[in-house]
Amino acid sequence: MSSLSWLDTSSREHRRALEAIRLLAEPGTVDELGLGTVRDSLADQLFPGTSTIQTRARYFLFIPWTYQIVERSRRADSAAKLAREIAVRLIDAIGDVPGNIGREARSRLRRLPSAIYWQGLGRLRIRRFAGSVDRLHRVLDGQAQMVQALLDDSREPILGGYEGHWHPGLPPAPKAFPRDVTLDLTGREADYLRERIVTAAPSSAFAHWVQAEAPDDQVGFPWDAPRARSLPVAARDLLEHARCFSELMLGAALLYNLLLAQKRGDSELEADYTGRLGEWSGQIARRRAAHDRWELREFWQHVRNGNPRFRDRTRVFIEQWHTLAMAGPGSVARSERARRLIADREQALKGHLARLSNPRQLELWRGASGTGQMDYRWGDPVQTMVREILEALAQ
Numbered sequence: 001m002s003s004l005s006w007l008d009t010s011s012r013e014h015r016r017a018l019e020a021i022r023l024l025a026e027p028g029t030v031d032e033l034g035l036g037t038v039r040d041s042l043a044d045q046l047f048p049g050t051s052t053i054q055t056r057a058r059y060f061l062f063i064p065w066t067y068q069i070v071e072r073s074r075r076a077d078s079a080a081k082l083a084r085e086i087a088v089r090l091i092d093a094i095g096d097v098p099g100n101i102g103r104e105a106r107s108r109l110r111r112l113p114s115a116i117y118w119q120g121l122g123r124l125r126i127r128r129f130a131g132s133v134d135r136l137h138r139v140l141d142g143q144a145q146m147v148q149a150l151l152d153d154s155r156e157p158i159l160g161g162y163e164g165h166w167h168p169g170l171p172p173a174p175k176a177f178p179r180d181v182t183l184d185l186t187g188r189e190a191d192y193l194r195e196r197i198v199t200a201a202p203s204s205a206f207a208h209w210v211q212a213e214a215p216d217d218q219v220g221f222p223w224d225a226p227r228a229r230s231l232p233v234a235a236r237d238l239l240e241h242a243r244c245f246s247e248l249m250l251g252a253a254l255l256y257n258l259l260l261a262q263k264r265g266d267s268e269l270e271a272d273y274t275g276r277l278g279e280w281s282g283q284i285a286r287r288r289a290a291h292d293r294w295e296l297r298e299f300w301q302h303v304r305n306g307n308p309r310f311r312d313r314t315r316v317f318i319e320q321w322h323t324l325a326m327a328g329p330g331s332v333a334r335s336e337r338a339r340r341l342i343a344d345r346e347q348a349l350k351g352h353l354a355r356l357s358n359p360r361q362l363e364l365w366r367g368a369s370g371t372g373q374m375d376y377r378w379g380d381p382v383q384t385m386v387r388e389i390l391e392a393l394a395q
Contacts, residue, residue, distance in 0.1 A: 032256060032370040033342070034314055034349045035249055041306030042242045043376040046222070046235070048201040049120035050377050050385070055099040056183045057193055057385040059113050060126060062090060064166040065173035066114070070140055071165070079140035087112050090178040099183050099384075124196045129165040136165065167196070190392035205235045206382065214394065215387040221246070222378040241302055244294040245318075246374040247287060251280045252321050253370045255332055256342050260355055260365050269367055274333060276371075281329040291326065317345050 031039075043050070066086045070079050088107050094100040101116065102109035114133050121127035129136050171189050174181055185193070198207045205222065208231050216225040223243045231239060254277045261269035284291060296319065303310055324338045332338040346354045355361040355369075376382075 030370045032349075033249070033252055033317075033345055035318075035374075037307055037310055037314060038245065038303050038318070039374050039376065041303045041310065042238070042245070045238060045302070045306045046204060046242060047206040047377050047382045048204055049123040049197070050206070050382055051116065051120060052377055052380060053116050054120065054381045055101055055384075056381070057388045058183050058185050058189065059101070059117050060121060060124070060193060060196075061171065061173075061189055062178075062181075063114050063117055063121060064126060064170055065177050066090075067136065067140075067165065068173065069177075071143075078137070080134075080137040083114065083137070084112065086178050087114070090181065093179050093181050094183060097183065124193075124200045126167045126170065126196055127165065128167060169195075185388055185392040187392050187395055190389045194389050194393070203232060203234055205231055205239055206386075208232065208235060209382075209386045210389050212386075212390060215383075215390045218383060220379065221373075221375050222382075237298075238302055240290070241294070241299045242374075242376055244287075244291055245299065246376075247283060248291070248322060248325060249318070250371075250373045251277065251284070251325050251329060251332060252342060254280055255338060256346065257367075257369060257371055258333060259339060259342060260362065260369070261367075263356055264362055264365070266367075277333050278330070281332075284325065284329040296322065313348070317341070 066083055067079075069086060070082050073082055087102070088109065090113075091100060091102045091106055091109065094103070096103055101111075101113045118127070118133050122130075129139075131139075169192065171186075171192050194210045197204075197210050201207050205228075209216075209225075209227060212227055216227050219225050221243070222228055223239055228236070228239060254273055258270065258273035258277060261273055300315060320341055321338075324335060324341065325332060328335070343354075343356050346356055350361075352358060353361055355365055
């Protein structure tokens with residue numbers, strides 16, 4: 001049995017490991033062709049502070065409130081233990097509603113909300129503590145032990161107050177927290193979160209959307225939302241790059257699945273993916289002018305702005321696919337060069353575990369791998385959070 005583990009790594013790497021675990025449970029979104037570094041770089045710039053494993057906006061407040069309780073407790077046993085106790089009490093208080101992290105696992109919860117929101121809290125500068133959540137636990141344990149050693153006769157600390165680990169403008173927690181709370185934001189909390197998004201990432205698409213008077217209707221992709229037309233120039237350009245990349249690479253994912261269906265001899269799936277590749281070819285044709293204008297040099301600069309460690313071999317694969325797809329999107333299913341490019345990419349990423357060369361791995365294929373078109377977290381959680389903030393402000 002394989003496993004994923006990390007020890008006190010950066011919050012960004014921690015978040016990506018958690019996202020990878022979630023994607024394994026959703027075959028349509030698995031990153032079979034190694035495009036995640038590009039997708040995440042663009043998503044981090046469009047909607048900074050978000051992650052696909054987040055659910056509701058109020059967790060951006062629940063976590064600081066949790067650690068404010070831990071800091072005040074002066075318990076010298078374990079900050080991690082108390083933070084976990086509060087997290088479990090919070091699950092019970094919220095109840096059986098969508099978005100309640102841990103509502104099924106409850107006391108068996110292993111992935112705490114703090115792990116899911118930690119990187120986002122730092123990006124929005126709600127969290128002032130610079131290290132990981134594990135490091136904060138160690139710091140708080142050390143502070144508690146020091147305070148316990150320096151209490152005066154009336155049990156008051158001789159030392160001054162703790163240095164704040166959180167943004168000084170943080171709204172106060174409800175008096176009963178973590179009891180009697182819901183996932184719904186108050187107007188004051190929504191105003192605070194909007195201010196944090198706008199201040200920490202003023203030129204982002206996220207900042208643009210949370211400054212609307214009312215949320216857009218639900219749509220599948222951010223470029224289809226009416227408010228996308230009024231984005232600032234820089235954000236609109238970035239979104240157009242993201243759209244072109246999303247549309248382009250959908251074809252590569254569909255061809256990969258077509259190859260798997262043919263390798264398995266599944267005529268029903270083969271017909272399905274052949275039809276979907278035809279629809280994709282039509283989509284590219286309708287947006288042909290935009291794809292012809294797409295400037296790849298600018299695109300890679302945007303990608304590197306978000307991820308300086310981006311690997312060059314991924315760029316080579318994408319550019320080769322771009323050349324083949326633009327030369328004839330309606331013929332990639334029959335193109336030996338396109339089919340070889342996809343097969344070689346899988347082999348380079350997975351080695352002996354590649355499905356196209358390993359019969360056992362092909363048996364494990366569930367009929368759809370990475371076929372969901374990239375939306376850069378728009379469907380979940382960005383639209384939800386934007387709606388929560390704007391609706392709370394309107395009350």
